[in-house]
Each structure stands twice: as C-alpha cells, then as structure tokens.
Amino acid sequence: MASIIARFTGEDEECATAIDTLFFSRRSSTDKSVYTAQWPCFALVVQGAKSLALGSELHTYGVGDYLVVSLDLPVVSRVTEASPQVPNLGLGLRIEPERLKDLFGRIGMAPAAPHEMRAVGVNKAPPDLLDAVVRLLRLLDRPRDIPAMAPLIEQEILYRVATGPFGPALLQIAMLETPTNRIAQAIAWLRLNFARPLRIEELAQLVGMSPSSLHHHFKAVTAMTPMQYQKQLRLYEARRLMLTERLDVGSAGYSVGYQSPSQFSREYSRLYGRPPLRDVMVSR
Template structure:
C-alpha cells in the first residue's frame, strides 16, 4: 500500500498538468497522461506494451472472456500488443478520472533482466502465462511515478533523468512477484518470447492471410504448440487475434478517415464486405455505418 498524502500529491500533480479533459502526450516520449470527467462507453483499442496507472477513478477492461477492473490501488500491465475493450466506470466533473500510461520496449525489458542477474531468479508461484496482469500499487512504485511526472515541470532534466526513473519503474514491476512473467517475454528462445514475435508479425501484416503452419515453422514450433501457447498469452487463438486487430483497424479507418465500410473492409484484409459487416456487428454491437454515426453523436455529447 501507500500513504494517503502521497496519493493526494500524485492527484494534485496530475491535475496541475491536465487543466482540461483529454489525452496529453508528454515531453517524455514513453509517458502519456489522461483526464476524463464523465464515464465512458466500451471502446475497443490495441493496447501496446505498457503499464497503466490510475490516480483517481475506475476502469474496466475486457480481454476475450476475461474481465479486469482496476483503480488507484492497482495497475494493469500489458507485455505485448493486445486487442482490448475498456470503459471508464467512475468519473465525474468533481472528481475526474486521472490516469498515466508508460510504454516500454522489449529492449528495455531485456536490459533490466540482464542487469538484474540473479536478483529475480526465484520462480513465480502463480500462473503467469497471460500477457495482461494486475498488480498492487505500493509506496516505492508510486514515489517513482511522482518523480517521473514531476520532471515535466523541469524540462531540462528530462533527457538525463527520465530514462533512469523509467528503468527504476521496470525494475520495481519485475520485482513484484506476480509479474515475474516479464522475464519470460524477455528471454530469447522461450515460448513466450516466440509468441511475442508472432504477435508482432500479425500486427505488422494484419491485412495479409494468416498462414499458421508457416508462422509456427518460422518460430520453431509445431502447429499445436503454437496454438496452445498463443492462447495462453493472449486468451485468443491466432485467427481470433488477427480478426480483432483487423476490426479495430477498420473502425479506426471508419472514424478517422471517413471511408465507407466496403473500402475499410478491403484495406484490412477482408475479401467479403458482407462477412466484414457481420463480424463488425458481432464485435461492436452495431453495423459499421450505424456504429460510426453513434460514435460521432456520442463524441458531440461529450
């Protein structure tokens, strides 16, 4: 746990940097801050390798059939790109939702693991295959976050100090017992590492046909082993994962570029607009055209 006064300091610091609602991409490239004064509907998006902290408010996130809820007492850690849907369930004008996202790369994790030597060699006592986990906030982690965010008020110190504090945060995450799985993802040759490579390939080439046998062979795995470990990490099969990525990319096209549904479906790899429409409706609850209008109307109301 952590002291109430330190938590209040964190809230005041974020409020001073976020005078209005919205997402702030800060001068620290890996760090973004957000403020929202109303609860939200479910929104699907691709969560990159990041750790997500909430200073105030509550968020609910869905990954396949799994439901995760976190608040200021916890954090959410995603070690690979995952297609998630989430909504803010607690926020108001008087007490806006305040959150922080810190992204990291495989290279950064590998550096921390290599430098730690045997410091984190003890085995994990809990199942830690899935790439999305929750952890409990503590005083030391909160203190590091406050020092990192405080650098935004001293820009000349960012280049020298932010990499050190980010590394400290990663060390502390690695030290949190349930999160030992990070080491698996940073260990060359491990099944988790190979699945991460597969995830990267699917995200890079999502519009292309997914050739399971070819990908499994490329990773040095049998089809059955590839399927089993892919689902352990993502809770989805490779085909289900690619479908979610395609539909999210299509939705992004529909909302941001104003393309029609047929055009969006072809751009993300669908050969049949009707199949695209069916699967889009199944995932988002509305056909593409209706969903686009609904999202536009909701944005105007917000």
C-alpha cells in the same frame, strides 16, 4: 499525482508529456468504451476506476492499482468511475523491450520454471513503486532535469514492476528461447500482416513451434486464438479507417483483408454491437 496530472491535462483527453514514454489520461464520464491495440505498458489509476477487457476476460483496477500489459494486444478499455467533479485520472508508461532486456541482464534475474502467464495483469502498487512514479511526475515541473533524471527513474519503475508479481511474465518475454517470447514474435508478425490470410502452419514454422503448440501457448498468454487476435486487429483498423480516414464500409473492410462484405458486417456487428454504417454514424 492527481494534482500534477490535472495540471497537465485539459478537458477529456489522452496526452503526451515532455517525457517521451509517459502519457496522461483524463475522463469525466463512464459512457464510452475504447477499442485499441495496446502496446506494452505500465498504467496506474490515481483517481476513479477503469476496466480492460482482453478477449472474454475483464480486468478492473482503481486508485492505487497498476496494470501491466506485456505484449501488443487488442483490448477494450473503459472508465468505470468518473464525474465532471472528480474525473478519472491516470498515467501510462510505455515499456521498451530493449530496456527490459538490458535491465534483466544487469540484475542477473534468473528465470523461473517455464510457464505461461497472461499478458495482462493487475496488482496493488507498493509504496516503493508509488514513490518512484511521484518522482517521475515531479520532473515535469523541472524540464531541465528530464534528460538526465527521467531514464534513471523509469529504470527504477521498471525494476519495481519486474521484481513484483508480474516479473516472471516480463522475464519470459525478455528471454529468447521461451514459448512466450515466440508468441511475442508471432504477435509482431500478425501486427504487420493482419490483412493477409492467416495460415497457422506457416506462422508456427516462422516462430519455430508446432501448430498445436502455437495455438496452446498463444491462447494461454493472450486469452484468444491467433485467428481471434487477427480478427480483432482487422476490425479495430477498419473502424479507425471509417472514423478518421472517412473510408466507406466496403473500402474499409477490403483494406483490412475481408473479401466478403457480409462477413465483414456480421463480424463487425458482433464485436461493436452495431452494423458498421450505423456505428460510424453514432460515433462521429
């Protein structure tokens, strides 16, 4: 797997592949944290090591470990083991919710007793899962086989993940009438409306929960409150606007919903460790 990823990546980059749900990453240093809104995915480290922070929790994973993210989450990822001679190499496979629901419907997997599981988990990849991943990567050297074979192997990978330790969390999300599925609905709303004022009572009513139940289940699944989730989305987007769209500090803060420049600067500094203007100057 490492040799295939090395052939299809350039220097330090994250890149798409001919398989539309498959992405590769290569990093040769450990000095940069990446703040991102992560979509649901299966990720595997094949060389080096990484960490992922969700709220105050830190998940670490190395060679042969796989990470599952089951909901859209604001996270901080970092390469923790890499060098120019032995770069960190990894892959990510986007989890499509509709494919997940179809899989559970066909295999008749029964739900366990309702309980919350974190939307992020790390496990050691078993041989059957690694075998399926290798076969998926080998398709890149046989592009004519990709349309026919890639969906079948992706389904096998998803099946191995769904029948492993993280399966109950995925099943709870695929089922319509579970607290975790309602939290997924709340997250979808927050992703689209993060710049709007957040009223917990209205969000709870929207997803069919009481405010206290929404707060409890949201934190159990995401390790943060709805307000903290919204704040991280706002700050991630503000940073992106300043770095890539070249917006000034005031415009970026206002665009993501901040009415007070001082509050924006204070919360930005708390998350990134530097005031907005200084962080942008260092990061560009």
